[in-house]
Every structure is written in structure tokens, then in C-alpha cells.
Amino acid sequence: MIRPMMRVNTAVALTIALASLAACDQLPGKPALRVAPPTLDTAAGFAGFYSENCAGCHGADGTQGPARPMRDAVYLAAVPDDAMFNMLRNGIEGTRMPGFGGNRITAVDDAALTAFVKGMRTAWGNASATAPTNIAWAHQPGKADAEHGRELFDARCVSCHPRTQPVGSSATVSGSVTDPFYLRLVSDQHLRTSIVFGRNDLNSAPANMPSAAGPFQDGNGQRVDGALSSSDVDDLVAYLSGLRSSPLYAPPTSAAQSKDETK
Amino acid sequence: MSEMTPKRAIFDALNWLDERTGLFWILRRSVFHRVPRNAKWWYVFGSATMMFFTIQIVTGIVLAMFYAPSAAQAYESLVYINEQVPFGWMLRAMHGWSSNAMCLMMLVHMMQVFLHGSYKYPRELTWVAGVFLCLTTLGLAFTGQIMRWDADAYWGLGIGAAIMDRAPGIGNQLRAVMLGGPQISGATLSRFFALHVFILPGSAIALIGFHLYSVLRQGISEMPKAGEPVVPATYRKEYEERTHKTGVPFYPDAARRDMVFCGAALIVLIGIAAWFGPMGPGELPDPTIIEASPRPDGLFLWIYSALALLPPASETFLLLAVPPVAIAFLAAIPFIFNRGERAPSQRPVSVLIVVLLCTAIGVLTWLGMSSPWGPKMDAWTSTPTAVQYLQQRTPLELQGALEFQFAQCRNCHAIDDAGGQRGPDLTDVATRLSWDQLMRQIQQGGGNMPAYGKALSSSEMQALVAFLSTLDGGDLAATLPGALEQQPARDAVPQADANPAANSSR
Numbered sequence: 001m002i003r004p005m006m007r008v009n010t011a012v013a014l015t016i017a018l019a020s021l022a023a024c025d026q027l028p029g030k031p032a033l034r035v036a037p038p039t040l041d042t043a044a045g046f047a048g049f050y051s052e053n054c055a056g057c058h059g060a061d062g063t064q065g066p067a068r069p070m071r072d073a074v075y076l077a078a079v080p081d082d083a084m085f086n087m088l089r090n091g092i093e094g095t096r097m098p099g100f101g102g103n104r105i106t107a108v109d110d111a112a113l114t115a116f117v118k119g120m121r122t123a124w125g126n127a128s129a130t131a132p133t134n135i136a137w138a139h140q141p142g143k144a145d146a147e148h149g150r151e152l153f154d155a156r157c158v159s160c161h162p163r164t165q166p167v168g169s170s171a172t173v174s175g176s177v178t179d180p181f182y183l184r185l186v187s188d189q190h191l192r193t194s195i196v197f198g199r200n201d202l203n204s205a206p207a208n209m210p211s212a213a214g215p216f217q218d219g220n221g222q223r224v225d226g227a228l229s230s231s232d233v234d235d236l237v238a239y240l241s242g243l244r245s246s247p248l249y250a251p252p253t254s255a256a257q258s259k260d261e262t263k
Numbered sequence: 264m265s266e267m268t269p270k271r272a273i274f275d276a277l278n279w280l281d282e283r284t285g286l287f288w289i290l291r292r293s294v295f296h297r298v299p300r301n302a303k304w305w306y307v308f309g310s311a312t313m314m315f316f317t318i319q320i321v322t323g324i325v326l327a328m329f330y331a332p333s334a335a336q337a338y339e340s341l342v343y344i345n346e347q348v349p350f351g352w353m354l355r356a357m358h359g360w361s362s363n364a365m366c367l368m369m370l371v372h373m374m375q376v377f378l379h380g381s382y383k384y385p386r387e388l389t390w391v392a393g394v395f396l397c398l399t400t401l402g403l404a405f406t407g408q409i410m411r412w413d414a415d416a417y418w419g420l421g422i423g424a425a426i427m428d429r430a431p432g433i434g435n436q437l438r439a440v441m442l443g444g445p446q447i448s449g450a451t452l453s454r455f456f457a458l459h460v461f462i463l464p465g466s467a468i469a470l471i472g473f474h475l476y477s478v479l480r481q482g483i484s485e486m487p488k489a490g491e492p493v494v495p496a497t498y499r500k501e502y503e504e505r506t507h508k509t510g511v512p513f514y515p516d517a518a519r520r521d522m523v524f525c526g527a528a529l530i531v532l533i534g535i536a537a538w539f540g541p542m543g544p545g546e547l548p549d550p551t552i553i554e555a556s557p558r559p560d561g562l563f564l565w566i567y568s569a570l571a572l573l574p575p576a577s578e579t580f581l582l583l584a585v586p587p588v589a590i591a592f593l594a595a596i597p598f599i600f601n602r603g604e605r606a607p608s609q610r611p612v613s614v615l616i617v618v619l620l621c622t623a624i625g626v627l628t629w630l631g632m633s634s635p636w637g638p639k640m641d642a643w644t645s646t647p648t649a650v651q652y653l654q655q656r657t658p659l660e661l662q663g664a665l666e667f668q669f670a671q672c673r674n675c676h677a678i679d680d681a682g683g684q685r686g687p688d689l690t691d692v693a694t695r696l697s698w699d700q701l702m703r704q705i706q707q708g709g710g711n712m713p714a715y716g717k718a719l720s721s722s723e724m725q726a727l728v729a730f731l732s733t734l735d736g737g738d739l740a741a742t743l744p745g746a747l748e749q750q751p752a753r754d755a756v757p758q759a760d761a762n763p764a765a766n767s768s769r
Contacts, residue, residue: 029540030352031345053644056668060647066664096662096669098644107446182659184722185666202654248721 040112046119053100062124063201067097068193070120073129075197078137081117088113095187131197132213135230139192139237149239152232153178156216156224160207183244191237195228292479297510298517299485305379306483306517307524308372313471314525315365318532319403320464322358330410332456334449337412341544355541357532362404364532366562369400374617377596380605381484384495387597389477392470394594399467401562406459408560412452413545419563420447422570429579482506487605495602564631565624572630642682643671649679656733663730666723670715678734686712691736701728 038045050062054070062071070076089110091099100108108116121127153161161177176182177191198211210216212228228236281287329348331340344351373393376382382390405423409416420442427437443450482502511517542560573581607614648664656664667673675685696704705727708714719727 027353027537027540029356029537031540033346034342051645052641055647056642056644056673057665064650064653065647066653066661066668096665098669177658179659181722181725182657182662184720185659185662185726202650204655248725 040115041118041122043119043123046116046123049116050120057096059201068190068197068199069201071124072197073124073126074131075137075193076121076125077127077129078131078197080138081114083138084117085110085113088116092187092189095185095190131211133196133211133227135196135212135228135233137193137196139187139189140234141188142234144231144234144238146235146238146242148232149235149237152228152236153239155218156214156228157236158219159217159221160209177240178243180244180246180248183240188237188241191240192233195233195236293475294514294518295512296479296482297506298483298513299506300509300511301486302483302517303486304520304524305375305486307521308368308375309478310521311525311528312365312368312372314529315361315368315532316400316467316471318357318361318529319365322354322361323460323464325354326358327460332410332452334412334452337410337452338544341411345541352541353536356536356539359407359542360536360539361532362407363560363562364528366400366404368528369397373397374621377613378607378617379484379487380493380600380603380607380610380613381487382597382600383493383603383605384498384597384601386477386481386484387601389474389481390597391594392474392477394590396467396470396474398590399463399470403459403463403467404560404562406455406463408542408563409452409455410459411542411544413543415543415545415560417447420451422567426582430583484605487607489604489606489608491606492604493602561628561632565627568627568631572627642673643668646673646681649681652678652734657729659726660730660733663726663728666719666727667730670719670723670727672727675712689731689734691734693732693734694736696731698728698732701731 038048040046040049050070051060055065057065057067058070059065059067063069068075087097089099089101091097101110101113157177163176163178183191194209196212198209200208202208207217212233214225214227216224216226218224277287326344329340329344329351331337341355344355346352348354376390376393405419408419424438424442424447427441428434430437439445441451441454442448443454485502485505570582604610646668648667653661653664673682675683677684677688677690679690680688692701702724704712705719705724706714706716715724
């Protein structure tokens with residue numbers, strides 16, 4: 001009687017062993033099949049990289065950041081691929097735009113940046129978008145008439161951008177762009193980009209920064225129509241650029257008074 | 264010559280071998296040597312460490328048959344092991360968890376030896392070998408996580424390289440030695456592969472050999488008793504007498520406990536591996552896909568936290584000077600405290616040290632897991648500022664907001680809860696500090712904040728303070744005369760520019 005019993009036992013044990021072997025395939029630890037994450041040149045892959053690396057300055061969804069919006073089809077169409085690539089790889093020297101490529105440890109390699117530029121165009125670009133004025137994006141250092149720039153500034157910009165702007169007074173939010181403190185922080189390219197493409201994502205009441213197509217305001221706040229020409233933009237940039245070296249004016253807080261406060 | 268039975272043939276062959284190698288003598292000695300009767304469950308951790316090491320060797324060899332140690336294929340080969348090799352994922356899971364278990368057991372073992380003062384005469388070198396084994400094991404764990412060649416591996420390498428970089432004078436060279444070039448590349452992986460499968464396991468085996476040999480030679484220590492200090496002149500004689508009189512053979516008495524404990528540990532390991540599965544590989548190291556928040560494996564989390572919490576000014580010193588000194592001290596312990604009481608009750612300082620270290624590492628690990636406080640290393644590029652703090656701002660104030668990101672203030676300071684939590688939230692800073700106080704805080708630092716005076720140009724300072732002076736917590740009234748009220752009209756005296764050359768040329 002013992003023999004058949006043992007056979008049954010063996011059979012049961014074998015079944016259990018086989019079943020648990022089969023069950024092994026369903027153990028909770030078994031990793032799920034890997035789904036390849038989206039690559040950078042797709043809209044989804046691009047968005048991930050953007051929110052990791054750009055959103056802090058250029059805005060969560062490509063607008064409404066302290067740096068200029070990237071979700072701007074007209075702007076994207078105007079910037080050539082290689083210029084965009086260079087800015088991303090090396091940053092813009094002397095400004096707050098960091099580089100993401102090159103030799104540093106966390107660097108992103110060139111192929112990835114190229115893919116990213118492609119992805120950005122797929123997500124936010126539109127090849128046929130053109131600025132009404134068709135003024136080239138790139139700033140070309142060269143001959144420009146700063147004096148004419150100054151006249152233009154007086155005729156079209158100064159009522160929104162008064163030359164002396166009380167810090168923090170929100171009377172004129174556009175603020176002074178002639179302030180050397182400000183000018184020393186931005187590149188000529190930034191000045192040009194701002195003038196050519198304007199900026200309308202921050203809802204700057206009472207009026208947004210117009211593109212080169214206008215309309216502008218004269219010294220008395222009256223509307224001035226008429227687009228700027230390419231050389232007008234050059235002259236304006238030359239004028240603003242020349243103001244960088246003017247002396248810095250510090251706010252007149254008295255050191256003595258503030259020393260008392262901290263005590 | 265008697266009749267040749269199979270049994271007899273085997274016996275003869277073994278005898279032949281023993282005569283020439285003495286292997287059985289060694290074996291007999293290790294199996295039946297006498298150990299103190301009172302050496303009970305406290306003594307199982309060393310064996311458990313070794314069991315996990317054996318598992319590492321076995322699973323490691325099998326993994327090495329599938330793993331491709333090249334930058335292009337490493338990751339894919341791990342995915343292949345996970346998905347195609349039968350039970351490959353289980354193999355990886357066992358290797359990964361057993362590595363953690365080995366480190367854990369090793370630390371517990373070390374702690375036990377330290378608390379019981381077993382490192383004292385005559386077991387000094389056993390302890391020293393143990394210290395080196397500890398380093399080797401941690402090295403294996405670190406290089407092992409590099410083998411995954413995913414974003415976490417990159418993180419680990421990046422931190423390692425950054426630490427090397429700080430070595431004065433030879434930083435660059437050290438970094439090049441570590442990475443096999445100026446940056447992380449295929450050469451780095453080859454280098455760490457060689458370390459992980461040849462150099463470190465080889466060293467570990469040699470050290471374990473010596474460690475075990477010394478254990479056999481010196482015998483394991485008895486349970487410490489208060490009032491029975493170690494006196495080198497008489498210790499050995501007394502120990503031998505005692506173990507001879509009251510000791511029990513290692514097998515089966517002590518070995519049984521080892522086996523029970525190791526068996527239980529093995530079952531737990533298999534359970535954990537089956538339940539939690541293999542570690543990683545995480546995100547691809549493909550530079551076109553960027554990992555959000557890489558973290559080191561659990562074992563190194565406390566270092567990660569410590570790095571994040573250290574005041575930056577002291578980091579270089581702490582990173583470069585403290586580990587060598589600490590390790591040298593650890594190895595020197597048996598020579599400094601060579602004799603005397605072994606019982607923990609007579610050595611309160613040692614107990615206190617262990618408790619403090621465990622608490623510190625435990626807390627740091629916990630912080631590393633949650634790390635709500637740590638600098639958010641990527642906040643400066645990834646954390647946007649809510650639009651209400653950007654609307655109606657002047658160009659200079661917007662530049663200040665940019666500088667706030669660019670100078671990585673955001674990694675430690677939040678605005679409206681978004682950003683690092685290491686420094687105070689600055690949403691309403693303008694109601695708390697005046698313009699001058701803001702200036703001074705940035706220039707001179709203070710609290711845990713570094714001084715930025717030398718790092719920022721006067722334009723950058725001006726922009727930053729202009730931006731901060733607009734942060735009024737959504738129209739809160741100033742409690743002090745804050746920067747809001749003080750935002751002065753900027754029309755007065757020219758200020759000497761601290762650093763005109765740096766700013767003026769574009």
C-alpha cells in the first residue's frame with residue numbers, strides 16, 4: 001500500500017513544483033516589458049526635455065517666462081537651425097542663457113540638440129509663418145547709425161520706455177530699456193529679437209511690446225503706425241547698445257539708516 | 264593489496280590528494296575547531312555576509328555571460344536579460360538585492376565586532392582586513408550600479424568625477440583616471456567593468472581568505488564579560504585553556520546556527536527579489552532622453568543627502584579630507600584600543616558612537632529618500648515662476664527673475680512653493696527685508712547661504728534685488744519697512760561699478 005501512496009505524493013509534489021515554476025512568470029517582481037521613451041525629435045520627447053531644461057526661464061508652456069517665449073511660430077521660422085543649435089550648445093555668452101552641450105559632465109550631445117531643435121519646430125513651429133515685416137532675425141554687428149536710433153527711440157518708444165524709470169513703480173510696466181544696469185545683462189541679439197518680434201504673452205497692460213510692424217507711440221503717447229525697416233532696427237540696437245557704458249546709477253538708500261535696521 | 268571496492272577506491276584517491284595537499288587537514292581544522300560555548304547568535308552575521316558574497320559570485324558569473332560591457336550595448340543587454348533570458352530578471356534581482364544584503368550584513372557584523380571589542384589583541388589584523396573588505400564591498404556595490412549604465416549610473420559617475428575634480432592640483436588627472444578620459448564615455452564603462460568583475464572580487468576573495476585564516480588562527484572571541492579585560496600577556500593562554508575545556512566543535516554546534524540564519528536570510532532574499540524584481544535599468548543613458556531626478560542606490564543615499572546638506576564652503580574639505588582620515592582611524596582602532604574591557608557596558612563611548620552613527624546614517628538615508636529639503640538640482644532650469652510674479656515687471660526686474668534662475672538661487676529657494684526647500688521661501692521676502700538688507704544678504708551670505716558678492720556683477724545684483732523687491736506675497740503689507748516701500752527712485756549718484764569690464768563688452 002505504501003508504494004502507490006508515494007507515487008501520489010510524488011505526483012502532487014511534481015505538480016506543485018511545475019505550477020510554481022509557471023507561476024514564477026507572474027511574480028510581482030518580474031519587470032514589465034520596456035516601452036521605449038519618446039525621442040527628442042518628436043513633440044512628446046521634446047516637451048520632456050523642454051520642461052526639464054528650459055521651462056524655468058522660457059515659461060512652463062513656452063510662454064510667460066522671464067525670458068522670451070519660444071512657443072512663437074513666427075519667431076521659430078525666422079531663426080536658422082544652425083544659429084539655434086549654437087545658442088543651445090554654447091549658451092549666449094555674458095547673458096543668463098546657459099549652454100547645454102559641449103564638454104561639461106551633464107552635457108547633452110550634439111545629435112540630441114539637433115533632434116531637440118527639430119522637435120521644437122514640430123511642436124511649436126510652422127514653416128510658413130512669416131513676420132509681416134520679414135526682417136532677418138540675426139543681429140549683424142556692423143555699420144549702424146546710433147544717432148538715428150536715438151531719434152527713432154524718441155519718436156516711437158520713449159513713452160512706453162521712459163528714460164528714467166522709478167524702480168518698482170508700476171506706472172509704466174514696460175520700464176526703462178535704456179537703463180545701463182539692464183543693458184549690461186542682455187545681448188544685442190536679445191535687443192534685436194525683442195524689437196523685431198515684440199512680446200505679447202505677459203499681458204502687459206496698458207500695452208504689449210509691439211513687433212517691428214508696430215504700432216508704436218510717440219512721445220505724447222499717441223499711436224504711430226508704420227513698420228520699422230531692417231536698418232531702423234539696426235540703428236535702434238546700436239543706440240541702446242551704446243548706452244551700456246553710461247554710468248550706473250545706484251538707488252539712494254542710506255547705508256547708515258539700513259545699518260540701524262539690522263541691529 | 265586488498266580487494267578494490269568503489270568505496271575503497273574513492274577513499275584511496277582522497278588519501279592520495281590529502282597526502283600531497285594537506286587539504287583535509289585544513290578542512291578538518293576549519294570544521295571541527297573548538298569555539299567558545301557562549302558564542303551564539305551574535306556570531307552569525309559574518310557567515311551571512313559570506314553567503315551573500317557567494318551568491319554574488321555565482322549570479323555574477325552567470326550575468327557576465329549575457330552582459331555586454333560596451334557603452335553601446337550594456338543597456339540593451341540588461342533589457343535582454345530581463346525580458347528574454349529565462350529567469351534572467353530573477354538573476355538580476357538576486358544579484359542586486361543580495362548586494363544590498365551583503366553590505367547590510369557586513370555593517371551589522373562590523374558593528375557587532377566593534378561593540379564586543381573583538382578587534383582587540385590578538386585579532387587586530389582580522390579587523391584591519393575587515394576594514395579593507397568593507398571598502399572593497401562598498402566599491403563593488405558602487406561599481407555594480409555603474410554596470411546598469413543608465414541615468415543613475417551617470418549620476419553616480421558625475422558625482423564621483425566632481426569629487427575627484429576637487430583634489431587640489433591633481434584633480435583633472437584623477438578625474439581622467441577615473442573616467443578613462445575627460446568625460447564619461449565607453450572607456451569609463453570598460454574601466455568600471457574591469458574593477459567590478461576582476462579587480463574588486465579578486466581583492467575581496469584574497470581578503471576573505473586572510474580574514475578567515477586569521478579567524479581560524481586566533482579563534483573567535485568569546486562573548487565579552489564585564490570585569491574580564493583583555494591582557495595581552497595572558498590572554499592567549501587563558502583563551503586556549505577555556506576553549507579547550509568548555510568549547511564546542513564549530514560543526515555542528517555553531518555551524519547549525521550559521522546555517523539556520525543563512526537559510527532564513529536566503530529565503531528572505533529570494534522573496535524580496537521575486538517581489539520587488541531587479542533594480543533598473545532606469546532611464547536610458549541616451550542623452551536625448553534626460554532623467555528627471557537620478558538617485559543613487561539605497562546604500563549610498565546617505566552620502567547623497569550629506570552632500571546636499573553640507574555647507575558648500577566646507578564641501579571640498581569634507582569630501583577630500585574626511586574619508587581618508589576616517590578610514591585610517593577605523594583601521595587604527597585595534598592598535599589604539601588594544602587591550603582592556605570588551606563588554607559594551609564598560610565602553611559607553613563606543614556604544615554611543617555606534618548609536619550616533621546609525622542614527623545619522625538612518626536619518627540621512629531617510630532624508631535622501633524623501634529629500635524635500637535638498638537643493639533641487641534642476642530647479643533652475645525646470646521650475647517656472649508663476650506668471651503673477653512676472654507680469655507688470657520692468658525689463659530689469661525680469662532680468663532679475665532670470666538671474667534668480669541662472670545663479671541657481673531657485674535650487675534652494677522656492678517662490679510660491681515651487682523650487683528648493685533648503686532656504687526660506689521668498690514669496691514675500693520684500694515684506695521682510697529692506698532693499699539694503701537684500702543686497703547685503705546676497706553679497707555676504709549668511710545662515711547656510713553662500714556669499715555671492717564676488718560672483719555677481721553690480722548689474723546682476725541690481726537686477727536680482729529689483730526682482731526680489733517685487734515679491735510681496737501677493738500684496739501682503741510689509742511687516743518691517745520692507746523693500747517694497749524702500750524701492751528708491753534711481754536718479755541719484757552714479758555708483759562705482761564693481762566690475763565694469765565683465766559687463767560692458769558684449
